[in-house]
Amino acid sequence: MPHIVIDETRCKGCGLCTIACPKTLVRMSETPNSIGFTVAVFSGADKCTGCALCAEMCPDVAITVFK
Incomplete structure (x- = not known):
């Protein structure tokens, strides 16, 4: 089953991925990381x-991305 894994230590919260996902499956967290x-x-x-x-x-x- 296709899915993605987001590395929280690399993500800076720009939000470009949320715009790019045609299924709107990526959103921004409500709480900040470490x-x-x-x-x-x-x-x-x-x-x-x-x-x-x-x-x-x-x-x-x-x-x-894992397919």
Whole structure:
């Protein structure tokens, strides 16, 4: 089943991945991570197609796509 993993230590919270996901499965966290960034989180793995648009948009290379 396709899904993504977001590395919270690399994510700086720019939000570009949330715009890129055609299924709106990536959103911004409500609480900051250990270094103070509000990071992206993935939800809805059952709907992910593995298109990798989120990973392509990520300037911090924080998203890994599994197909």
